[in-house]
Amino acid sequence: MKKWFKNVGPGVLVSAAFIGPGTVTVCTLAGVEFKFALLWALLLSIIACMILQEMAARLGIITGQGLSEVIRNEIKNPIFRTLSILLIFAAIVLGNAAYEAGNITGAVLGMSAILPSYMIEFGAISINLWSLSIGLIAFGILAIGNYKVLEKIFIGLVGIMSFSFVITAIIVKPDLLELVRGLFLPSQGNAGILTVMALIGTTVVPYNLFLHASLVSEKWKGVTALKIARKELFWAILLGGVVSMAIVVTAAASGITNVYSAADFAEGLEPLFGSFATWFIAIGLFSAGISSAITAPLAAAYVVQGCLGWKKGLHSRRFKLVWASVLLLGMFFSSLGFKPVAVIQFAQVANGILLPVVAIFLFWVVNKNTVMGEYTNTLRQNMLGLIIIGITVFLGAKSIYSVFQGF
Structure with missing residues (x-):
């Protein structure tokens, strides 16, 4: 057991990354609007996540490099x-800067469910003190620049999220x-294709494929680590999938x-389960926001x-400058008080549309003998990879068609 915990790390960071405010919001809205009808989409996305992240981990261990490299x-x-x-830059770097605002805002929503908000006035601009505080916490953790410290923090955050959401799910006594x-x-039920795409996009996050390959290349050296990496990845993603469900x-x-924010979700549970359920959801949401606020930058x-x-x-200055820029942009836009739900939903759909592009790049390199x-x-x-890419291309095409039909 001690040896297993010693090897925990990259997979947990991947789980922490996809269990963010986007997951909380999209999964909440899916459950409220369509009950249990879309759980199959989450199951599919968990399996797809395991297959694609295994390819990324294998690439990182064998080559000692990240996917973008x-x-x-x-x-x-x-x-x-x-x-x-340029495509990777636009999709991952600029996209992550946009997601960061939602991540920090999600953590703020968790805090706001149990503590009052404080606003600081700068002329015509009102800045949420919690946004600044959460951004500074994320900044401090990243500034440490110690991989082992990051691992321990994420193991703790994933544990808090798992406990909070799973316990709450047991309390509600669902129809088995x-x-x-x-x-x-x-069954799609009354759900639109964009909802299905958002559920997949919130689990199989394109930037995680880049993040995972880079992390395993730093943590492990040599093919002997491949078995450990696969086992750690399987259990970490399975745990993340259980939390999403x-x-x-x-x-x-x-x-x-009616849910217009994840905070409404916590408030909606209070009449049924008292303040304890609100605390469970609030702490889980705060942990989800903080963890994603660290992994996105x-x-x-990377x-x-x-x-x-x-x-x-x-510890590279240029490396620090990139994550600091993404984090500061997220702090700024989060503090301005934009409503996060619509932005978060859009980000998850965008993730789903971008996924086949990144998956095709990954699929191509892991099939090159000169690389692997x-x-x-x-x-x-x-075969499994082609099926996943085929499904994501089909769903992505349908979601784009649905968007254009709306105009």
């Missing part, structure tokens, strides 16, 4: 390489038959009818580092 080295055509790097039916009998179950079984920094060929290391040697994808891994 391998892409930069393997695309020989200068025009195509430049276009690919309906739960099993929603889990194993795919717990949020859907809680929302579906609690009788909430970290992932952006992407830039790999794309531009910078020297590896958490004997550890290229097996026939089974390729």
Whole structure:
């Protein structure tokens, strides 16, 4: 057991990254609006997440490099390489800056459910003190620049999230038959394709593929670590999936009818379970927001580092400048008081649309003998990978079509 805990790390960070305010919000809305009908979409996304993240982890261990670094080295055509790097920059770096506002706001919503908000006036601008405080906490944790410290913090945060949401799901006593039916009998019900896409996008997060490959390349060296990395990844993502499902179950079984923010979710549970349920959700939401507020800037920094060929290391000044810029942008926009729910939903849909693009890049490099040697994808891994890419391309195309139909 002691040895297993020693090897816990990258997989937990991946789970912490996808169990953010986006997951809390999207899963809450899915449970409120469609009850248990979309649990199958979460199950699919958990399986897809395990398969794709295993490829990313294998790439990081075998090559000792991050995904963006391998892409930069393997695309020989200068025009195509430049276009690919620009695509990755736009999708991951700028996207993460936008997500960061939602992450910090999500943590603020958790605090606001149990503590009053404080506003600081700067002329015509009102800044939420909690946004600044949470941003500074994330800044301090990242500034430490110690990977082992980051691991311990995330293990603690994932533990708090798991306890908070799973216990609350048990308290609501869901209909087990309906739960099993929603889990194993795919049905879209009255849900739009964008809702299904958001659920997938909130679990299989494109930036996690970059983050995971970079993290394992720093934590482990040599192919002997592959077995440990796979086992750690499986249990970490399974735990994250259980937490996501717990949020859907809680929302579906609690009788909430209107949710405009994750804070409403906590308030909706209070008449049924008293202040304890509110505390469970508030602490879980705060942990989700803080964890994602750390991983999003970290992932952006790893992407830039790999794309531009910078020297590896958490202590690099340029590395710190990237994550600090993403974090400061998130703090700024969060403190202005924008409503996070619509932005968070849009971000998850965007994640789902971007996913096949990043997955195709990953699929391509893990099948190159010059990169992976004997550890290229097996026939089974390729079949599963192609099925996942096919499903995400189909859903992405349908979601884009749905958006254009709305105009």
